[in-house]
């Protein structure tokens with residue numbers, strides 16, 4: 001479940017060849033792997049049309065055709081843009097023909113139940129040239145089920161850009177690993193259901209998808225030997241007279257995700273509203289940044305706070321303290337993060353990230369992974385870039401993509417709950433990377449559980465109060 005850019009794939013192919021694994025063998029593994037995934041979906045009576053391009057993506061299509069023919073499926077191989085040009089695709093074509101199999105003429109009158117898009121892969125450069133746009137437009141209106149090899153033709157590999165006539169796939173078989181565009185916008189919408197095909201090379205990417213098994217492996221198990229002080233005291237600086245609820249929602253997230261002791265720094269008025277919703281918390285009405293590290297294990301600041309000069313000065317001083325800090329909402333602004341040893345985590349949604357970086361939200365959505373990673377590395381912090389496919393970028397250049405969550409989360413207050421969960425999480429986990437990824441994963445998993453029985457529009461952030469106990473139990477048992 002790793003991610004690779006087109007450049008990385010090219011380097012991997014080269015290295016594999018130097019190590020003795022030929023491109024011919026990799027292409028064989030690719031075509032065979034796709035065949036195995038596709039077989040259970042295909043009905044023997046269905047007609048399959050393989051559209052192969054001139055590069056190695058077309059070569060994968062040639063191998064797939066051979067396996068389908070060997071199996072007795074109704075399958076035609078066509079080269080709508082001309083015969084293959086790369087040496088490896090030509091070698092596979094020669095073997096295909098030596099097996100006694102033929103290449104058919106392409107025509108817009110061909111009919112099929114399945115179209116396999118083997119036109120362009122990671123070697124593609126947008127926009128579509130020559131007659132390709134005509135062919136992809138024909139695929140999209142053919143009414144056939146469409147499976148794309150590696151990526152849908154007309155979709156960029158590493159960015160969210162798509163050609164106007166990009167293939168709209170039902171299934172995409174990504175080779176060796178996901179390409180970034182599977183999790184970017186609008187490109188991800190062209191992929192359909194994506195799965196990764198193992199082509200026999202070791203996985204070595206610094207970026208991957210955070211999966212169920214990662215959560216089960218890293219989520220702390222109850223040891224029976226803990227007390228309220230085991231995980232230290234967490235400090236939540238949140239809530240104002242006008243926005244007391246944000247602090248309450250963050251407190252629910254923290255308390256339900258493992259905080260042993262929680263102190264909330266807020267206004268007296270806000271405390272009267274927060275108190276009944278989070279009676280376990282204690283309050284501080286005059287918090288000072290000096291000495292915070294001696295009293296608290298970690299600090300989250302921002303939900304329900306107004307971004308003003310006073311807050312900015314406070315945060316600057318806070319950043320000098322050797323304590324883990326989570327910055328959200330009102331605490332997110334453009335600033336310098338001088339060399340700090342203790343971790344900083346920022347949790348912007350694309351609009352907030354746009355304010356931090358000066359980049360437009362559409363550009364951010366097209367490049368969520370690379371922009372988040374660049375910001376994390378340059379500033380030495382962790383970025384949780386929220387939204388569908390939340391990106392978690394670590395300061396060492398690695399990162400993970402989270403796939404849990406759904407539309408139900410697009411509600412005010414759910415982000416506050418996540419901030420509280422992150423605050424609790426970094427106190428209970430051994431690894432801070434896993435702490436952040438698990439909080440994001442479980443937060444999304446709560447929303448997934450919610451929509452099993454409820455309307456997505458009906459989720460409110462305070463529902464996490466009862467969703468979290470169930471979902472935590474599910475992943476820690």
Ligand SMILES: NC(=O)C1=CN([C@@H]2O[C@H](COP(=O)(O)OP(=O)(O)OC[C@H]3O[C@@H](n4cnc5c(N)ncnc54)[C@H](O)[C@@H]3O)[C@@H](O)[C@H]2O)[C@H](O)CC1
Nearest residue numbers: 026027055056057120121122123124125127128129150175
């Ligand atoms: N390690 C792996 O993952 C392996 C993947 N394989 C497959 O190989 C392709 C990449 O092959 P490559 O030959 O580099 O590129 P393409 O097949 O994507 O196409 C290049 C071909 O297309 C022309 N072209 C590019 N852009 C356009 C455009 N916009 N319009 C028209 N024509 C275009 C270009 O000029 C070239 O002629 C990868 O995706 C996998 O499918 C290997 O099989 C095994 C190892």
Ligand SMILES: [K+]
Nearest residue numbers: 117120149151
């Ligand atoms: K393709």
